[in-house]
Amino acid sequence: MTERRVRVRFAPSPTGALHIGGVRTALYNYLFAKKNGGDFLLRIEDTDQGRFVPGAEEYIIESLKWLGIIADEGIGFGDGPYAPYRQSERKPIYREYVMRLIDEGNAYYAFDTPEELDAMRERLKASNVDAKYDAITRSTMKNSITLAEDEVKRLLDSGAHYVIRLKLPRKEEVKLFDEIRGWVSVNTSQMDDKVLFKSDGMPTYHLANVVDDYLMKITHVIRGEEWLPSAPLHVLLYRYLGWEDVMPKFAHLPLLLKPEGNGKLSKRDGDRLGFPVFPIQWQDPTTNEISSGYREAGYLPEAVVNLLAFLGWNPGTSQEIFSMQQLVDAFTIDRVSKHGAKFDQNKAKWFNQQYVRHTSDNILAVELKKDVEKNGLTFSDAYIEKATSLIKEKISFVKELWSMGNYFFINPSQYDEAVITKRWNEKSPAVLNSLIENLSSLSEFTSANIEEQYNLALTKNEVAGKDFLQLLRVCLSGVAGGPPIFEMCELFGKENTILRLQNALNTIKK
RNA sequence: GGCCCGUUCGUCUAUCGGUUAGGACAAAUGGUUUUCAUCCAUUAAAGAGGAGUUCGACUCUCCUACGGGCUACCA
Numbered sequence: 001m002t003e004r005r006v007r008v009r010f011a012p013s014p015t016g017a018l019h020i021g022g023v024r025t026a027l028y029n030y031l032f033a034k035k036n037g038g039d040f041l042l043r044i045e046d047t048d049q050g051r052f053v054p055g056a057e058e059y060i061i062e063s064l065k066w067l068g069i070i071a072d073e074g075i076g077f078g079d080g081p082y083a084p085y086r087q088s089e090r091k092p093i094y095r096e097y098v099m100r101l102i103d104e105g106n107a108y109y110a111f112d113t114p115e116e117l118d119a120m121r122e123r124l125k126a127s128n129v130d131a132k133y134d135a136i137t138r139s140t141m142k143n144s145i146t147l148a149e150d151e152v153k154r155l156l157d158s159g160a161h162y163v164i165r166l167k168l169p170r171k172e173e174v175k176l177f178d179e180i181r182g183w184v185s186v187n188t189s190q191m192d193d194k195v196l197f198k199s200d201g202m203p204t205y206h207l208a209n210v211v212d213d214y215l216m217k218i219t220h221v222i223r224g225e226e227w228l229p230s231a232p233l234h235v236l237l238y239r240y241l242g243w244e245d246v247m248p249k250f251a252h253l254p255l256l257l258k259p260e261g262n263g264k265l266s267k268r269d270g271d272r273l274g275f276p277v278f279p280i281q282w283q284d285p286t287t288n289e290i291s292s293g294y295r296e297a298g299y300l301p302e303a304v305v306n307l308l309a310f311l312g313w314n315p316g317t318s319q320e321i322f323s324m325q326q327l328v329d330a331f332t333i334d335r336v337s338k339h340g341a342k343f344d345q346n347k348a349k350w351f352n353q354q355y356v357r358h359t360s361d362n363i364l365a366v367e368l369k370k371d372v373e374k375n376g377l378t379f380s381d382a383y384i385e386k387a388t389s390l391i392k393e394k395i396s397f398v399k400e401l402w403s404m405g406n407y408f409f410i411n412p413s414q415y416d417e418a419v420i421t422k423r424w425n426e427k428s429p430a431v432l433n434s435l436i437e438n439l440s441s442l443s444e445f446t447s448a449n450i451e452e453q454y455n456l457a458l459t460k461n462e463v464a465g466k467d468f469l470q471l472l473r474v475c476l477s478g479v480a481g482g483p484p485i486f487e488m489c490e491l492f493g494k495e496n497t498i499l500r501l502q503n504a505l506n507t508i509k510k
Numbered sequence: 511g512g513c514c515c516g517u518u519c520g521u522c523u524a525u526c527g528g529u530u531a532g533g534a535c536a537a538a539u540g541g542u543u544u545u546c547a548u549c550c551a552u553u554a555a556a557g558a559g560g561a562g563u564u565c566g567a568c569u570c571u572c573c574u575a576c577g578g579g580c581u582a583c584c585a
Contacts, residue, residue, distance in 0.1 A: 013585045048584055114583080130512055132581075163583050181515070190513050190581095198583040205585050229514055229580040254516080255578070264578075307522095310534095314523055318533050337523075340578060344521045347535045357548095394547045404547080419545090455544095470545040481546035 004246075006038025008220050010064075010071070011209065013045040014056035017282035017291060018063050020343075021224065021256040021265055024308045028253060029222045030069045031309070031331040038219070042074030043212060044086045047202045054285050063279040067301045068324055082216045087208050094203035097211050097241060098164050098196055106240040107196060109162045110143040111155055132192035135170040164197035166206075166236070174232035179220075179251035179333045186232040194233055206230060210237040213248055221248045222333075225340075228252045251333050254312050257340045265343055267291065275345045279304065298397030299348075303355040307348050311341045321354055353396040361389045364398060371402035377409050386491050390483035405482075408491070411500055412478025415508055419480050423471035424508060431461045431468060432475065432505050436498055445494040447486035454486070475504035 010026040012018060018026075026042075033040035042064070044057055061076030073080025084090055101107035110133075112120070120141065121131035138145060143165070144152045155162070168188045175185040196207040203211070213221060231250055238247040256265045259273060270277035271292055280293035294304045306322055314337075315322075315330045322330065356364070365385040372379055379387075391405035434457035442449055454472070458465050473485050476497070482488065489497045 011585090015585075045585065051584065110583095117583090125511095128511085130581085132512095161583090165583095178515095184514070186514065192581085195583050200583075202583090204583070209585090224579090225515070226579055226585090232514095252515085257578075259521080310522065312522090316524065318524090320522095320534060339516050341523090342521060344535065347522065350535055393549090396547090400547095451544095465544045468544090473545055479546095483546085483548090484543085485545070 004217065004219050006033060006036040006219050007041070007217050008033045008038065008222055009041045009043050009074075009213070009216065009218055011043040011045045011212075011223075012060055013048065013051070013205075014053060014060065015048070015051045016053050016056055016267070016284070017278045018056075018060045019265070019267065020277050020279065020294075020308065023063065023067065023069075023279050023304075024256065024311060025222065025224055025253055026064060026069050027067070027305060027308055028313070028331075028336070030071075031327050032220065032222060032333065033072075034328040035331050039072040040069075041080065041082075041216065042071040042077055042085065043216070044075050044088075045205060045208065046086060046088045047198075047205060047208050049088070049200065049202065059280070059282060066280060066295055067305055069305075087212065088202070090208075090212065091202060093215070094197070094207055094211055095201075098203065098207060101166070101196070101240055102164065104240065105167065107164050107166050108138075108144045109152060109156070110138075110141065110165050110193075110195075111147075111160055111162050112142050113161075116142065133165065134189075134192045135168060138165075138167075138193055161199040163195045163199050165193040166196050166233070166240075168193055168236070174235055176231055176235050176250060178228070178231070179249055180254075180336050181228075181252065181338060184228065184231070186229075188232075188236075191233060194230075196237075206233055206237065210234050210241070210243075214238070214241070214243050214246065217246075218248045220251065222251045222253065225252045225255050251336070254337055255340045256311060257342045259343050259345065264340070273345070275343070275348065298399035299352050300355045300359065300398065303348075303352040306355070307351040310347075310351075311343065312337050321351075349396045356395060356398060357392065361385050361392065364388045364392060364401060367398050368401040368405075371399070371406075372409055375406075375409070379409060383408075383491065390487060390491065394481070394483065404479075407477040407479065407482075408488075411496070411503060412476075413503075413507070415478050415504065416474045416480045419470055419474045420508060423467065423474075427461055427463055428468075428471060428508075429505060431457055431463050432501055434460050435472075436501050436505075439494065439498055439501075442494065445490060445497075447484070447490045450489045450497075451486045475508070476500050 008029045010029050012022055030040045046052055057075065064071065071077040073082065074085040079085060098107060120137060124131040124137065133141065168191055170189065172188045173185055174188060175183060178184050194206055195204050197203055231252070235247065238244050257263065258265050258269055265277055267277065276292045276294045276297050278291050278293045280295040282291045282293065283289070302323065305324055305327070309322065309327050310320065313331070313335055316335060362385055365381065365388040368388050369381070369384050372384060387405060387408040388401060391401050395401060395404055435454060438453035438457055439450065442453060455465065458468060469485065470480065473482060474480060476485065476488065492500065
């Protein structure tokens with residue numbers, strides 16, 4: 001077999017918001033494709049009409065685009081040579097292949113009603129046997145194996161509801177090589193005759209995914225670990241369809257787990273634990289319930305990509321900050337870990353902090369400006385950018401430029417109680433008055449000059465600097481921490497600095 | 511219950527038979543920053559348990575325990 005061009009796909013189903021674990025799967029597929037000079041495609045697996053959620057598809061596309069996980073082909077990315085990329089639009093294709101399975105005796109019609117299936121399962125459970133539709137139970141059910149040929153024909157002609165099931169051998173070891181876990185083997189005696197074709201004329205995931213991966217020339221299937229148990233089934237499908245020689249390689253990714261330990265990370269965990277589990281905000285169209293997203297929470301896309309990449313993969317070096325291109329260059333499947341990873345909010349925050357710090361002031365200032373304007377305030381771009389540069393070092397999230405630095409734009413009316421209680425004393429008003437006086441006569445309002453005047457005010461009132469500086473900060477900004485004080489003052493300007501000091505003097509009384 | 515997968519500091523992980531088991535986040539302590547939310551330094555912190563194989567096992571095998579996944583006409 002000649003070397004095939006690497007082609008991988010991300011194939012979510014549009015049943016709601018794309019979970020962060022799904023995003024990681026998409027990312028690993030993307031990294032693998034780019035690393036190997038291949039193609040990454042987005043395919044929408046909407047074979048379950050009943051679970052379709054409006055807006056989910058758009059949400060998936062928008063999320064991937066926000067993160068820079070750009071597909072070469074597929075829905076939302078200009079389609080491509082293997083269109084359509086939405087399984088519901090490929091409906092006629094699947095019938096052809098499932099008929100081939102029937103003709104060759106590898107699949108059969110089953111006419112059992114849901115009630116009959118339930119009854120069978122309960123019967124088996126009661127006798128302590130595994131309740132599955134398999135080589136043994138199928139002989140007791142209503143299908144084209146047990147029914148006479150003309151009866152099957154009559155049922156089909158009369159439009160009776162039926163599904164098509166894969167006919168598994170009674171006892172056969174099915175082996176597959178997983179690129180992450182090595183050889184995995186399952187006996188068909190443990191599997192059941194999975195439905196391939198539903199009564200609504202749609203294929204199930206199992207059939208559709210195999211047929212599409214074949215037709216779209218997929219070389220590697222990189223997906224979540226939840227698919228590992230059904231992978232042997234897919235192997236069998238490739239075999240029966242005669243495609244084993246071009247069967248993709250499999251890599252089953254470990255799952256993302258809840259931070260407290262039990263179970264995989266799920267939709268509800270995010271807002272319960274105070275961090276997003278979705279890339280961007282999602283509003284459920286039926287309940288209107290809003291789930292927070294990384295984007296809205298102030299995460300930078302590059303940070304999300306970086307932190308996600310490290311949840312289940314590492315380069316084997318001590319480097320942790322990676323651009324997308326660096327990830328592409330470094331990524332290999334064999335460095336993906338086998339075990340699930342718990343999401344660590346602290347580490348996520350740290351990653352974002354790194355990226356915020358490395359983002360230039362003028363770009364961050366644009367975001368801060370939005371908040372300033374949202375609050376009905378007007379400041380020059382230069383002022384906003386300078387404020388950005390001062391606040392930037394202290395924050396982890398872009399939105400904290402405003403939440404932690406809004407005192408650059410609004411004079412404080414409240415003052416940190418703890419600091420006031422601790423630092424304010426009978427000498428404080430005198431120091432402030434001296435400072436106001438000194439600053440008023442200052443012609444060049446620079447941080448160095450301000451500091452000089454501050455020290456003079458201290459000396460005059462016989463107060464130690466260490467005891468007063470934090471109090472000064474609180475008088476100016478209202479809060480206990482922040483950037484260098486005198487640089488702050490320089491930005492506030494002479495008039496506003498003095499106004500702030502006077503306000504503090506008038507407001508804080510003890 | 512059955513089947514499959516997994517198990518190194520609190521968390522993410524390095525180690526591909528021989529290491530004082532390394533790094534990062536978080537934590538604690540100290541320092542710098544005349545304030546702090548930055549920064550620097552230091553400390554504490556791990557091979558689930560039991561059998562093998564081997565001169566030697568975190569690393570290979572088996573058992574047990576624990577965790578996770580799957581077990582639909584859902585993906």
